[in-house]
Amino acid sequence: MPVRSSPLTPAYVHSVLKSALEHAVREEENPRNVARNVRTGTPRPRRFEPLTADEARKFLTAASGHRLQPLFELALHTGLRKGELLGLRWEDLDLVGGLASIRRTLQRTNSGGLTALPTKTKSSERRIALPTPCLRSLEQHRNRQRKERDPTEPRSKEPR
Template identity: 50%
Template sequence: MHKVRPNTLARYRACLRLYFPPPLLKKKLRQLTAKEIGLWLDQLRVTCRCCSLGRCCQRYLSPLTIQYIHALLRTALDHAVREDDLARNVVRNVQVLVGRQQRFEPFTPAEARTFLNAVQDFRLHALFDLALRTGMRRGELLGLRWSDLNLTSGTLTIRQALQYVPGTGLIISPTKTPAPNARSPCPVRPSPP
């Protein structure tokens, strides 16, 4: 049995619930065809997200979401092939457009200073400062404990992350990066005596 992170499992379940039509889910794996999967993915690409509700918002799934759905089904059928439940994975014969992640421009040093000055009196100022100086993920920042800080060596050891899992709530989970490699320079230095 494969273990996945709770957030990943929640995302898989949401994907199945939102995008996989019941007729496809009820079909036997051996009866799936590459053509059928390709047509279904093409239909997802051109169907408005809310058309099933009787009104149209003109919002469509991004190429990255379509790619994720394709990868999820491909991975599931690869597992069925490895378990000898299926002779071959027909999803591997279906091509999808490769989506591009949205690029964002990080703050310049001047913009970072302006932002930090603007939130100077906000209770999470130190968290924002640490995020800007280290580039840590949100969950890693929220999972920090005082014991993770070493003022002598000037490092933070990232051991865990705080995540929200729908239906479960907040959980502490291991980091994506293995703990021995998850060290970050600490912008906080001890004051000289």
């Protein structure tokens, strides 16, 4: 089975080869750097195709009852980025006031783990209004988490 590479791989390989040949020219091991004459095209980013309203409705219908349904609803209704969605904690959600505070993102580390980081820019830290369907789903999800929580854990501690 062939290994798939990123669209950026050819440009990266060219860059490394060009640097190595440039070093060989400086060391007078090569008369010239032939990689200078090669132009690599910059790959165009994949075009983002958002779901249509009908596709979104079908997706939410299919996700109905799934444990992550509130997350899916938040994603579709708010447009939050994946890291922002996964970085949310209960302390960030005001279900009475209908607001979410975006304070952090959840990112994968080089070792394969996960880490919570502040948002990339100060302007990314913001408060957003939560639509009514999201509020209902989140409230149900929090109640379900409270019931599933370890009974030996102190009751004052909110699920994260």
